[in-house]
Amino acid sequence: MSDKAAVLLLQMGGPDSLDAVEPFLLNLFSDRDIIRIGPAFLQPFIARLIAKRRSPSVERKYEEIGGKSPIRELTESQARALEEVLGDGYRCFVAMRYWKPSTMEALAAIRREGISRVIALSLYPHYSRATTGSSVNELKRVLSQSGVQFQMTYVDRFFDHPLYIDALAEKVQEGLDDFHPLAEVQILFSAHSLPQSFIDEGDPYLDHIRETVRLVMERFEGVTHHLAFQSRAGPVKWLEPSTDEMLEHLAAHQVKNLLIVPLSFVSDHIETLHEIDIEYAQEAHKLGYSRFRRSPSLNASPTFISCLADLVRKATEDHG
Numbered sequence: 001m002s003d004k005a006a007v008l009l010l011q012m013g014g015p016d017s018l019d020a021v022e023p024f025l026l027n028l029f030s031d032r033d034i035i036r037i038g039p040a041f042l043q044p045f046i047a048r049l050i051a052k053r054r055s056p057s058v059e060r061k062y063e064e065i066g067g068k069s070p071i072r073e074l075t076e077s078q079a080r081a082l083e084e085v086l087g088d089g090y091r092c093f094v095a096m097r098y099w100k101p102s103t104m105e106a107l108a109a110i111r112r113e114g115i116s117r118v119i120a121l122s123l124y125p126h127y128s129r130a131t132t133g134s135s136v137n138e139l140k141r142v143l144s145q146s147g148v149q150f151q152m153t154y155v156d157r158f159f160d161h162p163l164y165i166d167a168l169a170e171k172v173q174e175g176l177d178d179f180h181p182l183a184e185v186q187i188l189f190s191a192h193s194l195p196q197s198f199i200d201e202g203d204p205y206l207d208h209i210r211e212t213v214r215l216v217m218e219r220f221e222g223v224t225h226h227l228a229f230q231s232r233a234g235p236v237k238w239l240e241p242s243t244d245e246m247l248e249h250l251a252a253h254q255v256k257n258l259l260i261v262p263l264s265f266v267s268d269h270i271e272t273l274h275e276i277d278i279e280y281a282q283e284a285h286k287l288g289y290s291r292f293r294r295s296p297s298l299n300a301s302p303t304f305i306s307c308l309a310d311l312v313r314k315a316t317e318d319h320g
């Protein structure tokens with residue numbers, strides 16, 4: 001047995017080729033933690049239909065950002081950077097909820113190294129049943145099926161961690177530096193949307209998002225900011241306002257310089273590289289903005305990696 005601890009980074013995952021888009025969507029739409037379509041026994045069939053119908057348009061988007069999601073490489077580079085900062089006592093692994101490497105593959109790799117202590121660290125800063133909740137449920141299912149006893153610790157949120165706020169603020173500053181020093185710039189935080197019903201049932205996601213925005217904006221007093229929600233994916237009531245409505249609203253109020261700050265993800269993926277950088281940028285141009293920029297994603301930002309290291313160390317002290 002190894003005396004090292006494993007850090008298991010939980011993330012959504014994304015298709016690693018155009019052929020993977022449909023099976024990736026099938027995995028996502030089959031998950032009742034993220035979406036409930038009809039009674040449970042019918043969901044696998046409906047999920048298959050939706051995945052088939054949605055995949056051509058989603059494939060075109062992935063084609064335009066290089067033929068796949070970069071989320072695996074980016075998450076693995078976060079894992080390597082974290083391992084470096086944590087030093088000898090830890091090994092880092094990645095488990096993707098809807099694509100590869102799967103939770104089962106990740107646990108098998110941990111087992112091969114003879115490690116028995118695992119810190120499961122969700123890479124979603126804001127807790128939601130749809131994201132972290134789903135990844136943790138999957139992990140618990142796989143653990144109970146595997147029959148192997150790991151000593152588990154869970155870190156399921158870090159929306160208000162001072163180093164996370166520092167890391168985001170650095171990226172916001174980088175984004176602001178891309179405007180003329182005298183330009184009047186407003187900030188639009190864009191979080192991933194969630195059906196309103198999750199919030200009504202007590203999901204803390206929206207409160208967490210608002211707290212992150214408040215803490216970041218303490219560092220940018222005097223700058224006007226807004227919050228909106230992107231990437232709706234179905235015909236129910238989603239959080240409002242949507243990012244595209246907000247773009248129109250601000251343009252109508254003569255805002256000319258806008259910095260959009262993606263929240264909810266800690267790395268680039270289809271929603272930064274396509275939805276913001278291509279779709280919203282085109283829309284902003286049409287709406288008459290003079291300058292529309294996105295702040296860079298955290299990816300392997302050293303400040304962000306030090307936030308993850310702090311979370312891991314604290315989890316180890318608490319349970320070690």
Ligand SMILES: C=CC1=C(C)c2cc3[nH]c(cc4nc(cc5[nH]c(cc1n2)c(C)c5CCC(=O)O)C(CCC(=O)O)=C4C)c(C)c3C=C
Pocket residue numbers: 012013014015025028034035054058069070071124128130131192193194195205233234264265268269270271
């Ligand atoms: C089906 C409903 C969906 C809910 C609810 C939802 C919530 C949610 N998702 C993220 C983060 C990501 N979502 C990504 C892709 C994606 N999400 C949905 C659906 C829901 N998400 C779909 C169908 C897809 C696939 C793309 C598409 O068809 O539009 C990704 C990107 C993966 C990648 O490309 O690398 C991320 C990340 C959060 C944070 C969230 C709720 C809080």
Ligand SMILES: [Fe+2]
Pocket residue numbers: 192231
């Ligand atoms: Fe999503």
Ligand SMILES: [Fe+2]
Pocket residue numbers: 192231233271
């Ligand atoms: Fe999405």
